[in-house]
């Protein structure tokens with residue numbers, strides 16, 4: 084399905100996300116002939132550029148970092164324009180209005196506009212208001228949609244406030260809160276794996292599952308984003324959004340049909356069922372860590388507090404591990420162990436479903452429990468481990484695995500998260516975008532942890548770069564006779 088012609092208006096057009104993710108994603112969609120027959124991309128930000136200067140700047144970055152075809156690059160940039168605007172200043176939006184009218188004429192967009200907010204979050208409330216003041220949010224003459232980047236709020240209170248501000252000018256069905264993890268093919272595959280296989284779904288509950296692990300590990304540190312990250316930490320940067328969305332896909336009930344309402348109803352329900360943490364239970368279930376300077380493969384790595392833009396006395400966590408539970412019939416009593424962090428040994432996101440052992444050990448040496456490992460990235464795939472008889476005398480069981488790698492599907496190239504989500508937003512399909520109630524459920528669950536970590540008594544453990552986080556995170560599992568899987 085090809086989207087209708089439209090103008091994609093990107094606020095924050097000279098920012099990192101636009102250069103690194105949005106423009107490459109739009110270019111790849113263009114190359115794959117998935118964009119509309121005609122369209123315009125209007126970059127908006129404060130810096131003064133002419134259309135030509137902006138195109139040139141983007142072109143250089145695109146060809147430097149992506150595989151491109153020169154003729155198509157030229158063709159693609161004929162659709163790109165730029166408008167300098169002080170985004171916080173309402174009268175300046177007259178310029179956007181004029182530009183949109185011009186582009187509607189040039190590219191037959193019929194008044195369809197996708198606004199993409201990729202600015203500092205402090206502008207998320209302001210931009211819709213200014214657009215509305217110039218009649219730029221009204222539907223009727225074409226559709227108007229608003230894509231909002233994370234973070235959607237800073238805590239529960241600010242998320243509720245932001246929601247109210249945006250809802251003054253856009254209806255919920257016009258709002259697309261983006262979480263790029265939901266755009267990942269392997270995250271969506273969780274639904275297909277669970278709900279199209281008679282094999283897994285009957286076992287997918289507290290009767291057969293002992294516990295679930297979710298790991299979102301990154302080898303990189305905070306790089307150039309120290310200033311932003313120091314006010315955020317792993318909890319707000321990764322857990323509140325990406326990790327909880329992945330968890331929802333693992334734990335939700337089956338939607339009756341796949342459409343935005345029914346899918347998002349189930350996501351919201353499971354997030355609303357997270358067992359609330361309180362000041363008495365937080366410490367025994369949570370481990371916070373921060374990377375310290377150390378040598379990785381002989382090379383000295385800076386500690387978090389030495390990173391550019393970071394307070395040298397910062398107490399921001401770059402690692403967190405949490406044991407959580409879901410209060411519903413399916414998951415009652417099943418612990419979910421979740422961890423995410425920067426400067427860990429490798430970049431890997433995976434989910435491990437640990438099935439219960441057989442009720443009675445018959446063989447002298449039983450195989451370890453059955454595990455289903457869902458590799459979200461990299462090396463996307465699924466591994467199922469089970470016990471088999473060791474050849475030879477006696478009955479010894481050993482662990483073996485069945486392995487599926489997405490790359491074995493051959494030529495199929497996976498769309499990146501941003502490609503898939505941009506396309507969905509252009510097609511008006513909100514299924515993979517987070518709904519207001521789900522965002523608030525996430526913040527509601529996270530809020531007691533934010534309160535805890537803001538306190539002076541919050542425990543923060545150091546861990547050396549290139550290790551799997553603080554020892555205390557291992558103890559979180561060990562005290563229940565379990566251990567994290569260490570993916571390589």
Ligand code: BG6
Pocket residue numbers: 263301320321432
């Ligand atoms: C972003 C976070 O949302 O997700 C980053 O702000 C993090 O800190 C990134 O590195 C991880 O995304 P991915 O797709 O590389 O796993």
